[in-house]
Amino acid sequence: MGVIRHGEFVLRVDPVQCDGFGHCHELAPDLVDIDEWGYPIIRREPTPLADHQSLRSARYAVRGCPRQALHIERVEAPAVPPRRA
Amino acid sequence: MIALTTPYLWYTTRATGFVTLALFTVVVTLGTLVANRVGGTVVGRFELNELHRSVSMVAMAFLGLHVATTALDSFVPTGWLSVVVPGASHYRTLGVALGAVAIDLMIAVWVSSLLKQRVRPGSWRFIHWFSWAAYAAALVHAYATGTDARHGVGLYALGLAGVAVLAAAAWRALGRPARASGRTALSPLARAPRPLATVGSRPPKDPRARRLGERDAARPAGARPPEPTHPPTTPSRPPATHRPAARPEPGRPDAPSFPRAPRPGRRSR
Structure with missing residues (x-):
């Protein structure tokens, strides 16, 4: 920590592995919302890697997933343009 | 050798055997709690999972x-x-053999979890x-090999486990x-305002309203009970006061839904 990283990340969920345990939402509520049935709704907007709090909670969520269905993916450019600019 | 002069190694063996059995009882029970999706209201599900992992290390x-x-x-x-x-x-070939079997299986589980x-x-x-x-195997090993497990407190402990x-x-x-079985996340973190829901687009979720008891309490006395739902797949919706808008809001055409079409560049396994 303390190192300023360039670039952004998004969380990716593997929908085949995911069983809707909901741990990711508990561990990273800023990045993962949850739907009616307990499955995750991943925030689409990339988060800067310099955001240590978000990155840490994302790592906790990846580590805490009981099905190993969550991954951190680094993106160079925003995959989806910001919804409300 | 220490053991030639003192019996403490042997006492340690006997004591740690009981402690190990108790700890693995806790580990197995916690694993069941995680697998059955307990938690989310008083204690977070992730907390039970972390406890399961930590106690297994101990x-x-x-x-x-x-x-x-x-x-x-x-x-x-031996x-x-x-x-x-x-x-x-x-020494007690069958009992120790069962212990060895238990250790082999536990090592398999442990290493696969570490990796x-x-x-x-x-x-x-x-x-x-x-x-x-x-x-x-460990339980039978404790009974068959244990010095203290045949009578008294040891036997009660074994039975309880x-x-x-x-x-x-x-x-x-x-x-x-x-x-999946319903919504979770009543952890303290989740009480913060949600960044995904903008003001007015979606009411804040109040998962307390999802509890069956409160829904029944909200129902006037004498009314017919709600039609039976299928609990695992179709959890009943909260009362309409908590969710005035239908799910696909017209103002948010790009509202995230799940499952979604796979994106290019998604990590494939």
Whole structure:
């Protein structure tokens, strides 16, 4: 920590592995919302890697997933343009 | 040798055997709680998962102590080989063999969990089922080999542990939820305002309203009970006061929905 990283990340969920345990939402509520049935709704907007709090909670969520269905993916450019600019 | 002059290694063996069994009882029960999706209201689900992982580490440490003191001690003629090879012990061959079987299975479960990033999820799950067999072998090992397990407090402790894990196994087999089972996240973190919901687009979720008791309490007396729902797959919606808008809001055409079409560049396994 303390190192300023360039670039952004998004969380990716593997929908085949995911069983809707909901741990990711508990561990990273800023990045993962949850739907009616307990499955995750991943925030689409990339988060800067310099955001240590978000990155840490994302790592906790990846580590805490009981099905190993969550991954951190680094993106160079925003995959989806910001919804409300 | 220490053991020639003092009996403390042997006492440590006996004591750590009981502690290890108690810890593995807790580990198995916690694993059942995680698998059955307990938590989300008072205690977070992730907390139970973390507890399961942490206590299993402590249990493995005590198991190592139990094994090391047994093998170091010269009071009973076991040996280092009998730790992992069933039937290699001259002392209570069957009981120690069951302990070795339990250790082998536990090592398989432990290593596969440590290498969880590298093991295929299906294989990890398959290996994780071994823990039930490991626990059963350990319980019989405790009865067959244990000096203190045949009578008195030791026997009661063994019975209690066996009943606890048997109940957990029955619950796991019968009460297993189908895939996902409802919303979670009443952890303190989740009480913060949600960044995904903009003001007015979506009401803040109040999962307390999802509890069956409160829904029944909100129902006027004498009204017919609500039609039975299928709990695992179609959880009932909260009362309309908490959710005035229908789910696909017209103002948010790009509202995230799940499952979604796969994106290019998604990590493939």
